[in-house]
Structures are given as C-alpha cells and as structure tokens.
Amino acid sequence: MDPLHFIDEGISKLKETGLYNTIRTISSSLSSNVVVNGKKVIDMCSNNYLGLANNPVLKEVAKKMIDEYGVGPAAVRSIAGTTDKHLELEKKLAAFKHVESSIHLQSGYCANLGVISSLVGEEALIFSDELNHASIIDGCRLSKAKIVRYKHTDIEDLENQLKLYKAATCRKLVITDGVFSMDGDIAPLDKITEVAKRYDAIVYVDDAHGEGVLGRNGAGIVDHFKLHNIVDVEVGTLSKAFGIVGGFAAGSGRLVDYLKQKVRPFLFSSAATLADVGAAIAAVDLLQSSSEPVKNLWDNARYFQNKMKESGFDIGKTQTPITPIMLGDVKLAREFSSKLFENGIFAQAIGYPTVPMGKARIRVMIHAIHTKDDLDYAYNAFCKIGKELKVI
Numbered sequence: 001m002d003p004l005h006f007i008d009e010g011i012s013k014l015k016e017t018g019l020y021n022t023i024r025t026i027s028s029s030l031s032s033n034v035v036v037n038g039k040k041v042i043d044m045c046s047n048n049y050l051g052l053a054n055n056p057v058l059k060e061v062a063k064k065m066i067d068e069y070g071v072g073p074a075a076v077r078s079i080a081g082t083t084d085k086h087l088e089l090e091k092k093l094a095a096f097k098h099v100e101s102s103i104h105l106q107s108g109y110c111a112n113l114g115v116i117s118s119l120v121g122e123e124a125l126i127f128s129d130e131l132n133h134a135s136i137i138d139g140c141r142l143s144k145a146k147i148v149r150y151k152h153t154d155i156e157d158l159e160n161q162l163k164l165y166k167a168a169t170c171r172k173l174v175i176t177d178g179v180f181s182m183d184g185d186i187a188p189l190d191k192i193t194e195v196a197k198r199y200d201a202i203v204y205v206d207d208a209h210g211e212g213v214l215g216r217n218g219a220g221i222v223d224h225f226k227l228h229n230i231v232d233v234e235v236g237t238l239s240k241a242f243g244i245v246g247g248f249a250a251g252s253g254r255l256v257d258y259l260k261q262k263v264r265p266f267l268f269s270s271a272a273t274l275a276d277v278g279a280a281i282a283a284v285d286l287l288q289s290s291s292e293p294v295k296n297l298w299d300n301a302r303y304f305q306n307k308m309k310e311s312g313f314d315i316g317k318t319q320t321p322i323t324p325i326m327l328g329d330v331k332l333a334r335e336f337s338s339k340l341f342e343n344g345i346f347a348q349a350i351g352y353p354t355v356p357m358g359k360a361r362i363r364v365m366i367h368a369i370h371t372k373d374d375l376d377y378a379y380n381a382f383c384k385i386g387k388e389l390k391v392i
C-alpha cells in the first residue's frame, strides 16, 4: 500500500469542504496596489500596515547593507552571526519599546517558539487565551507545560483558573496576543497583568499586531496601557507594520541575558540577514521620528469601518485597523473573496483552522497608504457583492 495515500484523501476532503486554500501569487512590489495572479488589485490583505514594505529609505539601507556586509551571516547568533548591526537593532528596539533590552530573532513565529519554551518547561502551568495565535499555541506545546485555556479576554475566567491552581508551586505564565489577529480586538492587558501578578505569574504578550498600530508612534500594547516594566515579556515581529521580516523579544536586561543563553532559534538557526537588520533599524528610526504614518492608518481604519458598519456589514468586535467581515460559512467567504478579486480587491477569505469552524470571514487589512479613493472603491465593491450574495 502507498504509505502516503492519506495525502490524496486529505486534499480531497479539504476540497469537498471548501477548506482547500488556493494560494495567490504576487508579482510586484507591495504598495496600496499590487499585481496578484497577473491582475492589478488593491492590497487589503497583507500586514503592510504602514506601507513600509516598499519604503524607499528602507530599500536604500537594505541595499547598502548588502554592499557592506554581504548577503548572509553564515552562522547562528551565538557562534559567529552577531554583528554590530544586530546589536544596534536590539538597542533601538528596546528604546522603541521603552524597556531595557531586546533579543532579535528570525521571525515572530521563531520568537514565540523559542521564548516560551525557554521560560517554562514540563513542570510549569501556562494560562493561555483560547484565541491566541498558532505560534503561541505551538510554543506552549513545545514547552511541554500544562496548558490551561481561559475564555477569550475573560478576566473572570482567567482569575478562576489561576485560583484553581493557586496551591501549585510551579512556574506560572499568563500569555496573550496583544491585538487578536483575526478579530482585531485588544487584550485587556492592564487587567490581565493585575490578576496575573496577584498569582505570581509571568506576564507575556505577543504584540505582533500592536506594533506600528497602538501606543506612542506605534510602540505597541504595553505603551498603550502604560505597563512598561510591569509586563515581563513582549514578543514582536518585524514582518507586519515594519514591513520587513524578523522577530524579537523585549523586556528587562536580565530576561534578555537569559534568553540569549537559552532560546533555541538564537542558538541553532542562523542569524537574520544584514539587509533585514539594516532595514529594521531604519524602520524603527522612521517610526520614532514621526507619528504621521500611525495617524494615517487610524484615520483610514475609522473611515472604512464606519462606512461598512453603516451599510450593515458585521465587522465583529474590532478595535483596531484589522477589519473582519464576518460571513460564517467558509464557502460564502471564498465566493465573496473571489468576486472581490474579480472587482479588483485583494482580500482573502479566512476559514478553519485559522478561525473556529463556522466563523469564516474576509479579513480586510487597512493600511496607512490606502487613499480615500482606494477605500471608497473597495467599499462600493463590498456593497455591490454584499447585496448580490444577500449578506447585506
């Protein structure tokens, strides 16, 4: 018997249930418009919140870094992959986050896997929001700690769970997304921190969708709630609002010192390229020098979301520029997304397992570089298709 027969069955099942994901191909730089499968469309799909993915200053710096340092580090950070530029970036990220120190890693995913499993092990307890991102879930699983899921953003439930394990003397970690990537709601980090500290738990937030969006000049959720030096660990990514690729963890000097000895992607996977590191330094400088990009992002988000709500679309409980158009049925979401594409809008349908079964949606990502014309055009297309498909 073919030992890989399960693959054909798996693919057929995904296709039958409408869950098979057809991946589109981009053949241009990322701006408010983008060429996808050969067609020019408005990008309402990528995480390029501030339009930095194609920023001319960042591109120049990246090119210069290649000229100066070459294309690859050819070593892990702990052996021969740490350059002066990696350290400069770590200093800048710490200053941007208003904390003592940071450790740069290859991606946000690597950061969650490496940092969670460095902080807690088999004997520990992790209290995790039920809608946390897959990279948090995978990091928690990798740690082998016991995982206690609490109801989404529900402080009472979190406290009940902590109470239940009050007598346990093991290490405890409370972990949450800052901004939930599929719904756009904000974790009540002030309350989470207050409860967690009462039960002597470490507080860990993944700020992937908060950076460049919340707080002063996009410093993120900890800055938004003014919880500097109270939240123990902030994990971030450079692949969303920063428009590049990479991840990091920020916090106290002793935390980062420890992580640099323990985090496995730091010890066993090669360092990020200097082009990425240089561009990230320039992105932090750019964000710190002007609040304009973040302001434009929020103006655009409010403009589009108000119009969508007024027309009867259900945009869930978003509090940020992430705009889910809740449709429920995954086949409907895929049909809606295809029609949007025909009409020049790139906004992907999101279904299980990225969101729970029966909660399919189109996730619109609003960017600072969208023009009002882009947003009006998209809004009109949504209304036309929404009526055709009897969504509004």
Ligand SMILES: Cc1ncc(COP(=O)(O)O)c(C=O)c1O
Residues within 6 Å of the ligand: 107, 108, 109, 110, 112, 133, 135, 177, 181, 206, 208, 209, 237, 238, 239, 245, 246, 247
């Ligand atoms: C909440 C959250 N954390 C972490 C990540 C992973 O970040 P990266 O793309 O840098 O690996 C993502 C990206 O999808 C995310 O949405």
